Amino acid sequence: MAQPIRFRQAASPLKASCQQCSLSNLCLPLAIEENDLGRLEEIVQQGRIYNRGEHIFDQSTPFRSCFAVKSGSVKTSIITEGGEEQVTGFFMPGELVGLDSMSGESYACTAKALERTSVCEFPVDKLEELTGKLPDLQHHMFRLMGQEIQNSHQLALLLSKNTAEERIASLLLSLSSRFQRRRMSPTNFSLPMARNDIANFLGLAVETVSRVFTRFQNQGIIHARGREVELLDVEALQLVTREFARQNCQQ
Amino acid sequence: MAQPIRFRQAASPLKASCQQCSLSNLCLPLAIEENDLGRLEEIVQQGRIYNRGEHIFDQSTPFRSCFAVKSGSVKTSIITEGGEEQVTGFFMPGELVGLDSMSGESYACTAKALERTSVCEFPVDKLEELTGKLPDLQHHMFRLMGQEIQNSHQLALLLSKNTAEERIASLLLSLSSRFQRRRMSPTNFSLPMARNDIANFLGLAVETVSRVFTRFQNQGIIHARGREVELLDVEALQLVTREFARQNCQQ
DNA sequence: GTAGCAAGTTGACTTGCATCAATTTGGATG
DNA sequence: CATCCAAATTGATGCAAGTCAACTTGCTAC
Known part of the structure; x- marks a missing residue:
């Protein structure tokens, strides 16, 4: 229905360039040596642009990729069988969405664009392959996931006390x-x-x-x-x- | 009353033997091929035995290792500046404690033995080295951490709804x-x-x-x-x- | 413009759980 | 086994936040 002004944003080449990305000091490239950046670029895919309210994935989607927010913002939530929703996080540019899903076949939550949002997609199979080769990247992934656990514990603290x-x-x-x-x-x-x-x-x-x-x-x-x-x-x-x-x- | 011979204890020489451990189908060995088990055994240290109430680590301890519960059980909690405590989890034999700390220099929480408890210690530097070489182990670590995030989200759901x-x-x-x-x-x-x-x-x-x-x-x-x-x-x-x-x- | 609807605000009332206080139980110790 | 202290239970009361309901604001579309 909404006739979206479809290509307002600068034309986006299919391949993302981490080197030129303004978020490189926040996102995954942060962990990587200058001369290894190319290897990350090889596996990252330029994701689509999502309009406000659009799902990036939901709990029935097979888990294939993590997503870095490039612009806009994302909310993740889990929906129970009973249909209640619990928002589990808000993600801003440079932050990585989907880490909680690393343990299963489908995504563990639903991710929704809160506004017009663009993302970069990191297929996990390739990402894991790369982390196996780049210890710094592996270390960074562990850090990110650890941080995610801590955030969630902080939330629990907030909620209960x-x-x-x-x-x-x-x-x-x-x-x-x-x-x-x-x-x-x-x-x-x-x-x-x-x-x-x-x-x-x-x-x-x-x-x-x-x-x-x-x-x-x-x-x-x-x-x-x-x-x-x-x-x-x-x-x-x-x-x-x-x-x-x-x-x-x-x- | 309770004669708490609760979990079968594995014989404990100074070096832990993952092969002979009764928990190998729950713990890290679960992810590893039979013939790679030795490499895990090389890095694991037989931890001490802790009495009820003893700290395994706390938030001021420099983060060096993750711990697998071998027998007994462990509670983790975060203590705020104000001194309030929030229990973040209970850990049973075969479960890995300390994953939330992967993101910092010190542990992110305090771990306390709930009863007489023995643990195996995995120094993270060596563990990361090993996960870099064993893709299956790396994958398993990602799974574990993802699961930990999910657990924590479930807790948040429970607390808020x-x-x-x-x-x-x-x-x-x-x-x-x-x-x-x-x-x-x-x-x-x-x-x-x-x-x-x-x-x-x-x-x-x-x-x-x-x-x-x-x-x-x-x-x-x-x-x-x-x-x-x-x-x-x-x-x-x-x-x-x-x-x-x-x-x-x-x- | 104005119709229509979702999002947000405000007030009145209700309630689940915390708090306070008083016992009771149970495990450790000499 | 009597003593002690922490842990657990039970009852009485108060309050923060939920619920219900009415109203306002702000979009979006025509």
Whole structure:
């Protein structure tokens, strides 16, 4: 239905060039010596461009590849038999999607483009072949996966121990620092995801997210209008995330 | 009361013998060809035996090794600056502890023996060297780490969407199937962890765990006396874990 | 423009679980 | 076996966040 302005983006050669990619200091090339970069380029495929809401893969898709976000952003979630959804992560340019699926025949989650998004595709069979030859790349993959486990543990911590305000403050700060690493403003950004996704990710009701946003706004900590967010008082936000800890130490 | 000769212990010379280990079908050897087993044995170190409550490592320990549980069981948890603890997992014989730490210089969590526990130690530098040479082992490591991410996502799902009863039913069933895979009774076992650990892991108060246990007992679903648990009606337990899903489908 | 619908906000009410407090149980120790 | 202390249980009460419902805002399409 939507008649998408189909080729607005610079024409994309079939092969991706990691050397020229602006994300090379965030993405897989980061791990690789200059002169081995070519070998990564040999296996990476320029993925398609996805429109907002399009699935990159879902839980019924056979697992073949991991995807690096090139532009835009991606949300992953698991859908249970009962049809409930749990958002498991948001991915920004340079981040690798699909690591959780390395253990099975199908993807372990569903990945959806949150906005117009382009990706690079790394077929796992070839990737594993290459990691076998490049110890640095192998090491980096282990690091990435370890980091993914830790992120997920942090999420569990957040979900089981923290209040609504603390969870949302944490998310805002996490986004902030990730934007910063991508050389975008850490205090002035546009949320790639809807309130609904935030709520689901943080284990809250949408209404609660909405209320906390307005509460923060009334306190002058943030200014939010729709998806546009400005962090007015980062220190206050950091303070909120440690609220729990402070309370426990006082006594 | 419990004479906790729970898991068959393998004879332990200083060098571990993976070939003779009764866990070889659960642990790393599972991935390796018969004639490559020796190379794994070359790098594995027979770890010490830890008494209940002893730390195997903690967050200040420099990360050097992953540990396979040989007998006993281990709990991992992250401790925040504020001193709160979040239990991130329980590990049984054949399972690998420390994968979440692959991304940093120190361990990402603290590992504690829940009972008298012995482990095998795999120094990561040597392990990575070996995975570079044995594609099957590398593949298996990726699988394990992927599985770990998934487990953690499942935990997040549990924490954010499920009630106290559902969480506890899930844990009991998870333990049950893991005992079964180790050729122990899936319906009659002794919990390796205290109520406190269960509560912390599942994001509940101890009191709630206690109440749910007695509720299940009154409903004739389980019989629990201290750490000894008997699952009387596994189907009912499975039903409980899907409670949420059912409710949502009905309408 | 304005119709139509999804996304977001706000208020009133409900509830599951935490918290607090008081026992009880159980395993270790001399 | 009596003592001690940690772990577990049970009951009473309060609250943070969920639910339900009404309303507003902001797109998108025609």
